[in-house]
Amino acid sequence: MELAILLAGIVYGLIIGLIPAAGATTGLITLFGFMPYFVGDPYLGVIFCVAVVASSTTGDSFSGVLLGIPGANSAAATMVDGFPMAKNGQATRALSAAITSSTVNGLLFGSLTFLFLPYYTKIVMYMGIPELWALVLLAFVTVGFVSTKKYVRSVLAIVLGVTLGLVGVDVNNVPRFTMGWRYLEDGIQILPFVAGLFAVPEMWEGWRKRKQTTEHKNLQGSWSQIKQGILDTKHSWRDSFRGGAIGSFIGLLPGLGGAMADWLAYGSTVARNPKEKFGVGNVRGVIGAEGANNAQKASSFIPTVLFGIPGAPFAAILMGLFLYIGIDLGSPDTFYDDKLFDSMAFAFLVGTIITAVICYGLAYFAGWVTKVPYVYYFPFIIATILWATLQYTGGWEDVAVLLIFSVLGLLCKKFQVSRPALLIGFLLSDRIYSLSYQMITLHEITDLATRPIFLTIMACVVFLIYWGVTKRSRIDYA
Amino acid sequence: MLKKIIIAMMLMTTTALAEYNLIVPQKPSGGTSVWAQIVVKEWEKHLGEKINLIYKPGARDQLGPNMFQNKLRFDDKTILVSHGGNGISYLVEPVDYNYLDWESIGQMNLNIIVGAKKETDVLNGPIKFSAGSGMTPEIMAIVQLLTGPKKNYLDTWQYKITWVKGMNGSERRLAFRRGDLNATRENPAAYKKHVMPVIEQGDAFTWFHHGLLNVATGKHDNDPNFEEPTFEALYEDMWGVAPEGDFYDAYRLVKSWRDALQKAFWVNKGNPNKDKLVEALNKMINDPESVAAIEAKVGKYNWRVGSEGDTAVQTLKSFITPGALKTLTDFGKNQLGYNTVYKQQLLK
Numbered sequence: 023m024e025l026a027i028l029l030a031g032i033v034y035g036l037i038i039g040l041i042p043a044a045g046a047t048t049g050l051i052t053l054f055g056f057m058p059y060f061v062g063d064p065y066l067g068v069i070f071c072v073a074v075v076a077s078s079t080t081g082d083s084f085s086g087v088l089l090g091i092p093g094a095n096s097a098a099a100t101m102v103d104g105f106p107m108a109k110n111g112q113a114t115r116a117l118s119a120a121i122t123s124s125t126v127n128g129l130l131f132g133s134l135t136f137l138f139l140p141y142y143t144k145i146v147m148y149m150g151i152p153e154l155w156a157l158v159l160l161a162f163v164t165v166g167f168v169s170t171k172k173y174v175r176s177v178l179a180i181v182l183g184v185t186l187g188l189v190g191v192d193v194n195n196v197p198r199f200t201m202g203w204r205y206l207e208d209g210i211q212i213l214p215f216v217a218g219l220f221a222v223p224e225m226w227e228g229w230r231k232r233k234q235t236t237e238h239k240n241l242q243g244s245w246s247q248i249k250q251g252i253l254d255t256k257h258s259w260r261d262s263f264r265g266g267a268i269g270s271f272i273g274l275l276p277g278l279g280g281a282m283a284d285w286l287a288y289g290s291t292v293a294r295n296p297k298e299k300f301g302v303g304n305v306r307g308v309i310g311a312e313g314a315n316n317a318q319k320a321s322s323f324i325p326t327v328l329f330g331i332p333g334a335p336f337a338a339i340l341m342g343l344f345l346y347i348g349i350d351l352g353s354p355d356t357f358y359d360d361k362l363f364d365s366m367a368f369a370f371l372v373g374t375i376i377t378a379v380i381c382y383g384l385a386y387f388a389g390w391v392t393k394v395p396y397v398y399y400f401p402f403i404i405a406t407i408l409w410a411t412l413q414y415t416g417g418w419e420d421v422a423v424l425l426i427f428s429v430l431g432l433l434c435k436k437f438q439v440s441r442p443a444l445l446i447g448f449l450l451s452d453r454i455y456s457l458s459y460q461m462i463t464l465h466e467i468t469d470l471a472t473r474p475i476f477l478t479i480m481a482c483v484v485f486l487i488y489w490g491v492t493k494r495s496r497i498d499y500a
Numbered sequence: 501m502l503k504k505i506i507i508a509m510m511l512m513t514t515t516a517l518a519e520y521n522l523i524v525p526q527k528p529s530g531g532t533s534v535w536a537q538i539v540v541k542e543w544e545k546h547l548g549e550k551i552n553l554i555y556k557p558g559a560r561d562q563l564g565p566n567m568f569q570n571k572l573r574f575d576d577k578t579i580l581v582s583h584g585g586n587g588i589s590y591l592v593e594p595v596d597y598n599y600l601d602w603e604s605i606g607q608m609n610l611n612i613i614v615g616a617k618k619e620t621d622v623l624n625g626p627i628k629f630s631a632g633s634g635m636t637p638e639i640m641a642i643v644q645l646l647t648g649p650k651k652n653y654l655d656t657w658q659y660k661i662t663w664v665k666g667m668n669g670s671e672r673r674l675a676f677r678r679g680d681l682n683a684t685r686e687n688p689a690a691y692k693k694h695v696m697p698v699i700e701q702g703d704a705f706t707w708f709h710h711g712l713l714n715v716a717t718g719k720h721d722n723d724p725n726f727e728e729p730t731f732e733a734l735y736e737d738m739w740g741v742a743p744e745g746d747f748y749d750a751y752r753l754v755k756s757w758r759d760a761l762q763k764a765f766w767v768n769k770g771n772p773n774k775d776k777l778v779e780a781l782n783k784m785i786n787d788p789e790s791v792a793a794i795e796a797k798v799g800k801y802n803w804r805v806g807s808e809g810d811t812a813v814q815t816l817k818s819f820i821t822p823g824a825l826k827t828l829t830d831f832g833k834n835q836l837g838y839n840t841v842y843k844q845q846l847l848k
Contacts, residue, residue, distance in 0.1 A: 147678055191560060193631065193665035194837040204559045325674075338670075342534045348796050350693065415558055456666030463664050464628065464680055 027066045031073025032377055039081025046078045046336040057346040064347035065365045071343050072369035077377040079319050083120040091221040098442045099284035103307030110303050117385035118251020119305050120312040125378040127266030128316025135320045136367035146325050149275050152470050155457040156479035158450050161282040163483050164289030165446045167490025176443040183447020205419040217407040218427025223435040254305045261291045261306050265313020273321030285446055287314035327351055519549035523580045525564025527557045532583040542790040547780035562595050569597035573768035580766045587757035592829050592840035602766040603774055604809025606781045608801035610687055610762035611723045613709040614638055615695040617682040625660030628681045630672040637755035638685045641731045648739045653747050657835055708734045713760040715812040749824035756816055778806040820846050
C-alpha cells in the first residue's frame with residue numbers, strides 16, 4: 023500500500039511540476055480536500071505529501087528548459103542556461119543534467135537530513151537576524167552582479183522587484199503602494215506575477231511564429247543526450263555538490279526559500295568558472311542551480327520537524343496538511359514518532375529515485391515536445407494560467423494583474439532587463455524589509471562587528487560586487 | 501494539468517450540490533481556513549447537509565466579511581466564518597461589516613498566554629516583543645504591568661518596550677528561542693508546542709494570560725488550564741490595586757473583541773436556517789467523537805453556541821465606551837503607528 027501511495031504522490035507531483043509557474047507549494051495547497059482520506063492511516067498521508075514535494079521539485083525543471091517558463095519560483099535559475107540549451111537542440115541533455123544533479127544532491131542531503139535530524143538545532147540557532155539579513159543581501163548581489171553583465175539594469179530590476187514585492191501593507195498594516203486599490207492590500211499574488219513575467223512573453227513569441235515549428239534544432243530525443251547529461255554532472259560534480267551544499271544551508275533557514283538557494287548556487291557556479299560563458303547554454307549553469315533544488319527541500323524539513331517552524335513556504339503548507347491528519351510537526355509527540363520519520367525518509371529518498379527514473383524517460387521525449395508548434399499548446403497553457411490566476415478571488419482584478427505583469431514581462435524581454443533579477447527582488451522584498459527593520463531595532467553597529475558569521479557573509483557581498491563590476495563578461499539573459 | 505481539470509470539475513460539481521456556502525476570508529492555506537475545514541467536516545455530519553467552503557481572501561482578510569455584509573448575507577444558505585483579527589479591525593478600521601447585523605451560530609473563545617525569558621526584568625524592562633496589530637492586547641497589558649497605577653504609560657512605552665516590527669509567527673518563535681525577543685505570546689496549542697519546551701529547559705516562564713470572557717459577568721475568568729494568573733490578577737498582586745482607567749478599558753476592549761470572537765460562525769439576522777445550524781453545532785460539540793477529532797487538530801477551545809453567542813456580542817458591545825475607544829485608537833495611531841480611525845458610530 024505504501025508503494026502505491028508513493029507512486030500516486032510521485033505522479034501527482036510530476037504533473038504539478040510540469041505545469042508552468044506551479045511548484046511544490048501549489049501542488050500541496052490543492053491537497054487539502056484529499057487529506058480526510060488519510061485520516062485512517064496518517065502515515066500514508068505523510069508518504070503522499072512528501073512524495074509530491076520530491077517529485078514536483080525534480081519535475082519543475084521541464085517547463086523552464088523546454089518553454090523558458092520557470093516550473094516554480096526556484097526553477098528560474100535553471101532556465102537561464104537550460105532554455106538556451108533547448109534552443110540549441112540539447113533539451114534532453116539539459117534535462118538529464120538537471121535531473122541527475124537534483125537527484126544526487128536530493129539523495130545525499132536528504133540522507134544527511136533524515137539521519138542527523140536532531141543535531142541541526144545549533145546551526146539554526148546561530149543564524150540570527152543580522153546573518154539572515156546579510157544572506158538576503160548576498161542573494162541580491164549574486165543575481166545583480168555575478169549572474170549578468172548588464173549589472174546596472176539588473177540592479178534596477180531588483181529595485182523594481184523589491185518595490186513590487188512591497189505592494190500591500192507595511193509593518194503597521196498601513197496600505198503601501200496600493201494606489202487606493204484594496205485588492206492589492208494582500209500584496210501582488212505570485213502566480214500572475216511569474217506567469218505574466220515569464221510565460222506570456224514566451225507565449226507571445228511563440229504566437230508570432232505560429233504555424234512554424236520552434237527554432238530548436240536537432241529535435242529528436244536521444245539516449246546519447248541523456249547519457250551525456252549524466253556524464254556532464256559527473257564531470258562537474260564540484261558545481262553540483264557546491265549547489266547542493268548551498269541549497270541545504272539555505273533550506274535550514276526559515277523564510278529564505280528555494281529561489282534564493284538556486285540563485286546563490288547558480289551565482290557560485292558562474293563565479294567558480296570565470297573562463298566560461300553562461301546564459302548561452304552552458305550545462306554547468308544547469309548543474310549548479312539544480313544541485314540546490316532538492317537539497318534545499320530536504321533540509322527545509324529540519325526546522326519544520328524540530329521546531330514546527332517551516333523552513334520554506336511549501337513546508338508551511340505541509341505542516342497544515344499534517345495537522346489535518348493529526349500530526350503536529352514540532353511538537354514533542356511527533357519528535358519521538360519513529361514511524362513518522364521513517365515515512366518521511368522513505369517517501370523523500372525512494373520518491374526521489376523513482377522520480378528520477380520517470381524523468382529520464384520523459385526527458386527522452388522532451389526533444390519531441392519541442393517539435394510541436396506553439397500554436398497547438400499556446401491556448402492550453404494560457405487557459406491553465408488564466409484558470410490558476412482566477413483561483414485567488416475569481417474577480418476581474420486577478421486578470422488585470424496578470425495583464426499588467428504580462429506587459430511588464432514583454433517590456434523586460436524587449437529591453438533586456440533581467441526578469442530573474444526582478445523575480446528574486448519580488449520574492450525577497452518582504453524579507454529584506456522586515457529583517458532591516460528588525461536589525462535596526464535590536465542591534466547596534468558595535469554588536470554587528472562582533473558577529474563572525476555576519477562579517478564573513480558581508481565580506482562575500484563586498485567581494486562579489488567588486489568582482490561583478492570589474493569582470494563584467496557574464497550572461498545577458500533577460 | 502489533468503489533475504487540475506479534475507479538481508476543478510469536482511469543485512464545480514461540489515458547488516452545484518452544496519446546501520450551504522461558508523465564506524472564509526482567507527486563502528485555503530490560512531489558519532482560519534484550515535480550522536474551518538476541520539470543524540466543517542464534523543459539523544456536516546450532524547447537519548446532514550453539505551457545507552461548501554468559499555474562499556474570499558483579500559484586503560487583509562476584510563474582503564470576505566465586507567462581501568458578506570454588503571451582499572452575501574442576504575442568501576439564507578450563506579454562512580461566514582470570522583477570526584479575531586476581524587474583531588480588532590471592526591473596532592479601529594473603516595470596514596463595511598457590522599457584527600450587530602448578524603446572528604451568531606457559534607463562537608470559539610480563545611485564551612492567549614504570554615511567556616518571558618528567564619532573565620527578563622519584568623519590572624524595568626526592556627521587554628523585546630514582536631509587533632503586529634494582533635499583538636496590541638499583549639503589549640497594552642505589558643505596558644500596564646510595568647507602569648503601575650500612578651505613572652505615565654507613554655514613558656513606559658517609550659523607554660521600557662522594544663517593539664520589533666516585521667516578524668511573522670515562525671520568525672517570532674525562533675527569535676524567542678534564540679533570545680532576540682525576551683517575551684512572546686501564543687494560543688494554548690502553540691504555547692504548548694513552542695514555549696513550553698523552552699520553559700522545560702529552564703530558560704523561560706509563563707508570565708500571564710488574558711483569561712476567558714464570562715459573558716454573564718463581563719469579567720475574564722481564570723483559565724483552568726493554567727496555574728499562572730490572569731493579567732488582572734497579576735496586576736493586583738504586583739501593585740495592590742485592580743487595574744482601571746481608560747488605558748485598562750482600552751486593553752479590555754481589544755482583547756475581548758479579539759479573543760472572544762477568535763473563531764466565529766455568523767448568518768444574517770433573521771436567517772430561517774439559524775436554528776437548524778445551531779442545533780447541528782450543538783450536537784457536534786456534545787459528540788465526544790467530533791470533539792476529539794477537532795481538539796486533536798486545533799486544540800481545546802470553549803464554544804458558545806446560538807443565543808449565548810449573541811449575548812457575548814452584547815457584552816462585547818458594552819465594552820465600547822468613548823474613553824476606551826479613543827484611547828485604543830490613539831494608542832494604535834500615535835504609538836504603534838497603525839492607520840486607526842476613531843469610529844464614533846460604534847458608540848450608538
